Amino acid sequence: MKLCLGARDGRALFSFVGRWLIVCMAAGLPLAAQGWGGRLHMDINYAAARNVPDEMAAWRAYDKVLSKHSIDPDLWKGADPSEGPRHYIEPEHLKGVVFTNLPKSLSALYEKIGKKEPEETGLAPWIIDETLQRLTQVMASSNWLEATAVAAALGHYVADTHQPLHCTKDFDGDWISNRGIHLRWEKEMPAHRWNYKTIQAGPARYVDDPWNVALIWMHAANQEVQPIFKADRAARRQTDNDVVSEKYFDLLWASSKDLFAKQVNQSVTDVSSLWYTAWVNAGKPPIPPPPETIDGKTIFRPGEARRFMKTSFPWTLVVVLGSVAALVLVLGVVKRQKRPLDQVSLGS
Numbered sequence: 001m002k003l004c005l006g007a008r009d010g011r012a013l014f015s016f017v018g019r020w021l022i023v024c025m026a027a028g029l030p031l032a033a034q035g036w037g038g039r040l041h042m043d044i045n046y047a048a049a050r051n052v053p054d055e056m057a058a059w060r061a062y063d064k065v066l067s068k069h070s071i072d073p074d075l076w077k078g079a080d081p082s083e084g085p086r087h088y089i090e091p092e093h094l095k096g097v098v099f100t101n102l103p104k105s106l107s108a109l110y111e112k113i114g115k116k117e118p119e120e121t122g123l124a125p126w127i128i129d130e131t132l133q134r135l136t137q138v139m140a141s142s143n144w145l146e147a148t149a150v151a152a153a154l155g156h157y158v159a160d161t162h163q164p165l166h167c168t169k170d171f172d173g174d175w176i177s178n179r180g181i182h183l184r185w186e187k188e189m190p191a192h193r194w195n196y197k198t199i200q201a202g203p204a205r206y207v208d209d210p211w212n213v214a215l216i217w218m219h220a221a222n223q224e225v226q227p228i229f230k231a232d233r234a235a236r237r238q239t240d241n242d243v244v245s246e247k248y249f250d251l252l253w254a255s256s257k258d259l260f261a262k263q264v265n266q267s268v269t270d271v272s273s274l275w276y277t278a279w280v281n282a283g284k285p286p287i288p289p290p291p292e293t294i295d296g297k298t299i300f301r302p303g304e305a306r307r308f309m310k311t312s313f314p315w316t317l318v319v320v321l322g323s324v325a326a327l328v329l330v331l332g333v334v335k336r337q338k339r340p341l342d343q344v345s346l347g348s
Contacts, residue, residue: 040186041159048155055284066148069148070152072149072153072298087157088171089167090121090171128158128214135150164221164224168222168225178233184243185228198261203269
């Protein structure tokens with residue numbers, strides 16, 4: 001498995017370099033933050049497929065394949081350095097442009113704020129809009145193999161933008177008191193506490209204006225960032241900053257589980273609504289039995305994957321080298337202090 005990360009993943013990495021860097025490198029696991037974690041993405045796509053209206057009932061048979069391939073976009077990051085920005089939006093970098101007046105055209109945005117690197121702003125709203133249009137087109141052409149792949153990816157991007165920490169520049173904490181919160185809240189906290197059976201999504205509906213609806217849910221997600229930080233600070237105070245303890249995660253879950261469930265439920269509602277919208281706009285074509293499998297390759301064609309990129313700076317190399325340097329530093333500290341590695345805490 002290749003260890004390939006984008007610039008944003010690299011910033012997140014250094015916030016929990018201590019215990020997680022050592023464990024992940026030893027196990028050969030990817031270090032990139034993966035919105036909601038693989039389990040949640042699979043749950044959301046599966047539930048969304050079951051949640052479509054009765055007139056689209058044949059789509060419900062796609063539940064397993066859409067669930068299985070819900071994590072594909074996170075895997076694409078390894079080979080495609082331009083994939084990362086598709087998973088988030090950082091409105092604080094937009095210089096007065098807010099969700100309520102975010103231009104649908106990237107060129108119009110850049111006229112207002114000046115050209116920026118995609119890693120600095122994120123591309124999620126535009127990717128969701130583009131992927132929805134593409135899903136409509138392939139459904140209309142009855143290309144159901146491609147439609148399955150595009151729908152799975154659309155579900156991933158929509159779900160990511162319901163995760164509050166994918167809708168802020170402070171995606172991994174405020175760099176003072178919440179560092180490392182991203183993976184703690186979206187993946188480690190629900191690991192033994194979340195239950196798929198608790199999903200209670202609203203009914204899927206046809207969406208007249210997908211662009212504005214998406215901006216509304218991203219704005220709502222952004223408003224939940226500070227409550228997550230507050231819950232994290234409270235749990236840390238009560239556990240003497242032991243952010244790997246079960247007590248910490250129990251406290252974090254107790255204070256934010258309702259928020260967590262709300263965002264997951266809304267994800268399911270909005271994913272199923274956009275799938276339904278694409279199918280209606282495609283003319284409600286007959287839906288055949290689902291494919292047994294799809295290849296899992298990126299849905300972006302050669303040349304497309306880098307079209308939003310301004311440069312091709314080798315962030316992956318920088319992050320990997322920085323990670324190695326951080327590990328060497330950790331080991332040096334341990335050696336000087338002559339203490340076992342598991343007694344050294346570099347966390348927040």
